[in-house]
Amino acid sequence: MSTQNDKKNEHDVETTGHSWDGIEEYNNPLPRWWLWTFYATIVWGVLYTIAYPAWPLISEATPGLLGFSTREQVQRDIAAVDEANAAIVEELAQVELASLSQDPELQTFAVNAGAAVFRNNCSQCHGSGAAGAPGYPNLLDDAWLWGGTIDDIAFTVAHGIRNEQSPDARYSEMPAFGDILEDAQIAAVVQHVRAISGQEHDATLAGEGAQVFEEQCAACHGADGTGDNFLGAPNLTDAIWLYGGDVDTLTETVTYSRFGVMPAWAETFRGPQGLTEAEIKAVAAYVHGLGGGQQVE
Amino acid sequence: MASTEQSGSLYAAREPIFPRRVTGKFRTLKWWIMGVTLGIYYLLPWIRWDRGPNLPDQAVLVDLAGRRFFFFWIEIWPHEFYFIAGLLIMAGLGLFLFTSALGRVWCGYACPQTVWTDLFILVERWIEGDRNARVRLWKAKWDARKWRLRLTKYAAWILIALATGGAWVFYFADAPTLLVDLVTLDARPVAYLTIALLTATTFVFGGFMREQICIYACPWPRIQAAMMDEDTLTVAYRDWRGEPRGKHRKAKGAEALGDCIDCNACVNVCPMGIDIRDGQQMACITCALCIDACDDVMDKVGKPRGLIDYMALTDEQAERAGEEPRPIWKHVFRPRTVLYTSLWGGIGLALLVALFIRPDIDMTVAPVRNPQFVVMSDGDIRNTYDVRLRNKHGDTRLFRMWATGHPSLRLTVEGTPYESLWVPADSTKLQRVYVTAPEGSAPAQAEATEVRFWVEDLNTGDRAYVDSVFNGRTQ
Numbered sequence: 001m002s003t004q005n006d007k008k009n010e011h012d013v014e015t016t017g018h019s020w021d022g023i024e025e026y027n028n029p030l031p032r033w034w035l036w037t038f039y040a041t042i043v044w045g046v047l048y049t050i051a052y053p054a055w056p057l058i059s060e061a062t063p064g065l066l067g068f069s070t071r072e073q074v075q076r077d078i079a080a081v082d083e084a085n086a087a088i089v090e091e092l093a094q095v096e097l098a099s100l101s102q103d104p105e106l107q108t109f110a111v112n113a114g115a116a117v118f119r120n121n122c123s124q125c126h127g128s129g130a131a132g133a134p135g136y137p138n139l140l141d142d143a144w145l146w147g148g149t150i151d152d153i154a155f156t157v158a159h160g161i162r163n164e165q166s167p168d169a170r171y172s173e174m175p176a177f178g179d180i181l182e183d184a185q186i187a188a189v190v191q192h193v194r195a196i197s198g199q200e201h202d203a204t205l206a207g208e209g210a211q212v213f214e215e216q217c218a219a220c221h222g223a224d225g226t227g228d229n230f231l232g233a234p235n236l237t238d239a240i241w242l243y244g245g246d247v248d249t250l251t252e253t254v255t256y257s258r259f260g261v262m263p264a265w266a267e268t269f270r271g272p273q274g275l276t277e278a279e280i281k282a283v284a285a286y287v288h289g290l291g292g293g294q295q296v297e
Numbered sequence: 298m299a300s301t302e303q304s305g306s307l308y309a310a311r312e313p314i315f316p317r318r319v320t321g322k323f324r325t326l327k328w329w330i331m332g333v334t335l336g337i338y339y340l341l342p343w344i345r346w347d348r349g350p351n352l353p354d355q356a357v358l359v360d361l362a363g364r365r366f367f368f369f370w371i372e373i374w375p376h377e378f379y380f381i382a383g384l385l386i387m388a389g390l391g392l393f394l395f396t397s398a399l400g401r402v403w404c405g406y407a408c409p410q411t412v413w414t415d416l417f418i419l420v421e422r423w424i425e426g427d428r429n430a431r432v433r434l435w436k437a438k439w440d441a442r443k444w445r446l447r448l449t450k451y452a453a454w455i456l457i458a459l460a461t462g463g464a465w466v467f468y469f470a471d472a473p474t475l476l477v478d479l480v481t482l483d484a485r486p487v488a489y490l491t492i493a494l495l496t497a498t499t500f501v502f503g504g505f506m507r508e509q510i511c512i513y514a515c516p517w518p519r520i521q522a523a524m525m526d527e528d529t530l531t532v533a534y535r536d537w538r539g540e541p542r543g544k545h546r547k548a549k550g551a552e553a554l555g556d557c558i559d560c561n562a563c564v565n566v567c568p569m570g571i572d573i574r575d576g577q578q579m580a581c582i583t584c585a586l587c588i589d590a591c592d593d594v595m596d597k598v599g600k601p602r603g604l605i606d607y608m609a610l611t612d613e614q615a616e617r618a619g620e621e622p623r624p625i626w627k628h629v630f631r632p633r634t635v636l637y638t639s640l641w642g643g644i645g646l647a648l649l650v651a652l653f654i655r656p657d658i659d660m661t662v663a664p665v666r667n668p669q670f671v672v673m674s675d676g677d678i679r680n681t682y683d684v685r686l687r688n689k690h691g692d693t694r695l696f697r698m699w700a701t702g703h704p705s706l707r708l709t710v711e712g713t714p715y716e717s718l719w720v721p722a723d724s725t726k727l728q729r730v731y732v733t734a735p736e737g738s739a740p741a742q743a744e745a746t747e748v749r750f751w752v753e754d755l756n757t758g759d760r761a762y763v764d765s766v767f768n769g770r771t772q
Contacts, residue, residue, distance in 0.1 A: 016307075027307065029306060029307050029308050029309035030307065030308050030309070031308070031309060031310075031311060031509055031513055032308045032309060032310045032311070033506075033509065034308075035308045035312065048406070051597060101712060127667075127668075129665070129667030129668055131667065131668035131671070138671065140668070140671045141671050141673055141674065141679075142674050143674045143675050166571060169581060198676075235674065238674035238675065239672055239673070239674060239675065239676035239736070240672060240673075240674050256495075288709055289712060289729065291671065291679065291681060291711065291729070291731055293712075
């Protein structure tokens with residue numbers, strides 16, 4: 001079979017006329033349509049650079065006749081999503097939070113939107129996983145300083161804690177007992193707190209501390225130390241500590257007090273940087289669904 | 298264009314090819330293959346298949362928006378895409394097998410480019426006549442008759458092309474609904490765009506590009522040389538029998554001539570426009586129409602058939618040496634083809650097994666590791682898991698979940714005090730699930746405890762499980 005081919009090559013295929021040391025170059029021509037396709041791509045390329053942003057200049061590229069911009073496209077896409085969501089966002093803004101769980105579609109939307117709001121605005125203090133940090137409450141557990149129903153959470157987000165922006169901010173102030181009590185009394189009350197929270201403690205000191213606690217602390221933290229959501233007074237008997245439950249930290253807390261501040265997030269107080277009604281409800285739904293949310297009794 | 302003094306252009310215009318009509322066993326086989334493949338392509342989307350409520354009733358449907366692939370009784374979800382990958386690998390290995398055994402049999406018989414070109418040539422012949430008439434028409438002036446014939450032909454081609462592009466989109470949406478939408482101009486722009494694109498490519502590739510696609514555009518002919526060897530069957534000319542060729546059988550010295558009467562029948566029927574007597578060559582798609590044409594001529598001149606024939610390279614050497622060629626099955630049955638066949642069969646078998654053992658309940662469990670655990674007010678240790686539960690049924694189902702691994706572990710579903718959850722029909726539900734270990738229990742104190750998540754479909758009692766890990770307080 002190959003013999004025929006060789007014969008053909010010797011006699012039939014023209015050469016380009018190039019010859020190097022007797023080696024000739026065959027001319028197996030490309031198809032002409034290929035050439036025209038190649039020219040067409042060049043023309044297309046030129047037109048493309050005219051129609052679309054292409055040539056880099058000093059501060060920006062040539063804009064192109066069609067005025068196309070990827071940034072504008074992103075803005076348009078975002079606007080399109082916002083428009084598509086407008087109805088359900090409005091629905092969320094109007095909904096009674098307590099009945100949100102009866103509308104699974106709205107609830108799913110709220111939780112997903114709330115996750116985004118949380119990561120943008122809350123995670124800086126509370127952590128991206130909402131596990132908090134010393135002084136910044138863990139939002140995953142079942143302990144709440146100011147209440148854990150979805151409405152409580154929404155109110156806390158909107159008005160914040162101990163700030164000067166919202167007149168309705170959650171407010172309470174623990175005295176710095178270093179000015180009021182003797183060091184020995186503070187040491188005793190610390191032992192009492194460790195006793196009621198089931199930790200290792202000195203029983204004698206704790207007995208003395210019980211007296212101090214009743215006089216100085218029970219007004220806010222309750223006689224049994226279980227705290228009061230209305231005053232943001234922590235439950236001192238559970239396993240959860242905002243600043244720490246060891247002797248040193250407790251001594252510090254009692255001596256100097258604590259004054260945790262959270263900003264008010266509602267637009268009313270923050271202006272355009274703030275959260276809309278729907279965003280507040282969304283983030284409340286998200287936080288409420290992290291595992292510690294309390295149901296309305 | 299660029300050229301040198303000694304030679305012609307570096308670019309060549311396409312030489313028009315006017316394949317003559319031919320009859321014979323390979324032509325008949327090609328008609329059948331054309332009928333079956335085109336029939337499958339055009340009709341498949343119209344076959345209905347009842348899957349119950351809420352699921353499409355189209356037998357073959359690629360639902361891109363819903364991320365589902367329906368093939369008769371099989372429903373493929375995105376996480377089962379390996380089935381598609383497996384089928385593609387099988388298709389590849391199948392091509393390897395056929396190429397190593399029978400050469401470019403894909404190109405010659407089954408490739409869409411070949412099938413549609415064949416169809417376009419058939420239509421061309423109906424409208425403009427056979428080879429000689431078409432050559433005359435091509436050379437003729439552009440008078441009324443030529444215009445009429447050309448426009449008729451293009452119109453027929455456009456219709457075929459439109460049907461081709463049109464059929465494609467029916468694989469991606471409910472065909473009857475889409476057809477109505479297309480006609481009433483209610484379909485989405487992407488449907489019209491797809492149809493327009495495929496209509497254009499079908500029209501141009503089938504009507505004008507034809508063999509140019511095979512020679513210049515398609516990578517497969519270049520790749521498949523790697524699968525061919527001296528035992529591969531290809532279409533070849535027995536030059537030792539045919540040469541020297543000659544027309545004048547009654548002339549003096551005609552006894553010295555070979556069997557080839559140089560009638561050019563093999564050249565005239567070739568859709569690639571080549572002369573097979575030049576030997577096996579790049580452009581040959583082994584469609585075997587030259588075999589039919591030559592056999593016909595050999596019958597007429599009273600010579601044995603097979604001057605042009607399917608044969609392997611080793612046969613040529615054997616025949617030249619005056620030996621018997623090996624039988625076809627010996628060419629086909631060799632280690633290479635056995636290897637391809639067993640790979641093909643092995644993957645096919647594995648896919649079949651996977652298809653039948655794939656669970657009805659699909660669950661994935663992703664432990665939430667930010668944070669690893671949460672201390673509850675009563676000192677309990679709680680871990681969170683994102684559970685994805687798939688309901689492949691056409692109705693909403695209730696699933697119950699529980700965790701094993703240590704008797705103290707308790708599972709709850711977010712937002713409820715219960716262990717059960719509803720999953721809507723034909724969808725995946727992402728559910729936050731908690732596992733809690735009481736303070737002081739072994740899992741609460743161990744760094745990690747193996748935990749098994751169980752799920753039960755309360756309708757059917759089907760169960761499935763996924764293993765994960767519970768993190769305790771580490772100090």
